[in-house]
Amino acid sequence: GAVVSQHxxxxxxxxxxxxxxxxxxxxxxxxxxxxYRQFPKQSLxxxxxxxxxxxxxxxxxxxxxxFLINHASLTLSTLTVTSAHPEDSSFYICSARAIGQxxxxxxxxxxxxx
Amino acid sequence: GENVEQHPSTxxxxxxxxxxxxxxxxxxxxxxxxxxKQELGKxxxxxxxxxxxxxxxKDQRIAVTLNKTAKHFSLHITETQPEDSAxxxxxxxxxxxxxxxxxxxxxxxxxx
Numbered sequence: 001g002a003v004v005s006q007h008x009x010x011x012x013x014x015x016x017x018x019x020x021x022x023x024x025x026x027x028x029x030x031x032x033x034x035x036y037r038q039f040p041k042q043s044l045x046x047x048x049x050x051x052x053x054x055x056x057x058x059x060x061x062x063x064x065x066x067f068l069i070n071h072a073s074l075t076l077s078t079l080t081v082t083s084a085h086p087e088d089s090s091f092y093i094c095s096a097r098a099i100g101q102x103x104x105x106x107x108x109x110x111x112x113x114x
Numbered sequence: 115g116e117n118v119e120q121h122p123s124t125x126x127x128x129x130x131x132x133x134x135x136x137x138x139x140x141x142x143x144x145x146x147x148x149x150x151k152q153e154l155g156k157x158x159x160x161x162x163x164x165x166x167x168x169x170x171x172k173d174q175r176i177a178v179t180l181n182k183t184a185k186h187f188s189l190h191i192t193e194t195q196p197e198d199s200a201x202x203x204x205x206x207x208x209x210x211x212x213x214x215x216x217x218x219x220x221x222x223x224x225x226x
Contacts, residue, residue, distance in 0.1 A: 004157075034213065043203060043218045044158070093157065102148055103214060105157040 003027050004096050006106025014114055015086060021079045021109045023094030030096035033077040034103060035069060038091045050077050084113045116141040118206050120217025128225050133194050135220045137204035138186040144206040147180060147187045148214070153200045161202075162189070194224045 003026040011019050023033055032051050036044040048069050050056040056069035066088075068080040077096070081088055093108040117140040127133050139147075148163035164171045164178045164187065171178050175194075180187040191198055201221050205214040 032211070041221075043216045046213055046215075049213050097211075099211065102160050102163060104160065105150075107157045 001027050002101070002104040004030075004094065004104050004106040006094055006109055008109060009107055010110045010112075012112045012114065013084065016083055019081045019084055019111060021081075021092055021094070021111075023077045023079070023096065023106050025075045025096040025098075025104075028096075028098050028101075029074040030077075031074065031099050033071055033094055033096045035067070035077075035079050036093045036095070038093055038108070040091075044093065047079075081111065084111070086113045089113045116144060116206055116215040118204060118215050118217040120204050120220060122220060123218065124221045124223070126223045126225060127194055129194060129196060131194055133191045133198070133222055133224075135189045135202055135204070135222070136186060137188070137206075137217050138184075139206040139215075140185070141206070141208070142185065143208050146207045146209050146212075147178070148205050149178060149189050150203045150205065150216075151200045152203065152219075158203060191222075194222075196224050196226050198222060199224045 005024045007022045035047045038044050046059050047062045048056045048058045050069050050071040052071050052074050058064050071077040089112050091108050095103040095105045097103045120137045145166035150158035151161045152158040162176050162178050164180050175192045177190040201219045203219045204217040207214045
């Protein structure tokens with residue numbers, strides 16, 4: 001149980017394009033989803049917290065207009081990196097949890113901007 | 115906000131030995147402490163967690179201890195095996211319904 005699916009697993013695109021990443025909870029209702037960014041050999045840095053039906057809460061220093069988060073249902077959240085540039089290249093990983101339950105992570109998306 | 119420090123950053127042990135990873139936290143309101151294992155290129159996986167109303171929790175070869183007064187918690191792995199090799203992250207939050215603050219991670223290498 002508690003499976004989180006993240007898609008795509010790898011994206012390579014040109015600078016200036018927008019990229020959408022999906023995070024789905026497959027066998028539970030995720031009242032909250034989290035989006036993290038992880039640089040090589042570093043820890044997970046929380047970008048934003050997303051509650052179903054509400055606006056996402058962004059961590060300090062994370063641009064809301066750059067990283068658009070939508071959590072329209074209890075099983076799906078999306079992260080859109082708008083007008084991506086090389087410095088946005090990173091490993092993006094989502095997690096999801098039901099009320100009172102631990103966070104479970106997706107497999108992550110490796111984003112490379114050329 | 116919460117600050118979680120994790121040590122050591124790297125740990126190398128021989129197969130069969132024990133491994134201990136230590137974390138400290140700053141916010142006395144934190145009461146939920148999970149540990150995640152992340153293999154290279156894969157998702158972090160929850161291996162054990164502890165809440166502040168208990169001092170120790172054990173699951174087979176893995177145990178976690180918590181000292182609320184000192185604000186530190188530790189992961190203990192006994193009889194280590196090569197497949198235990200991974201990066202381990204500790205984390206803290208004010209409850210499982212709140213966001214997690216992660217430590218910087220420990221790269222554990224178990225040598226056969």
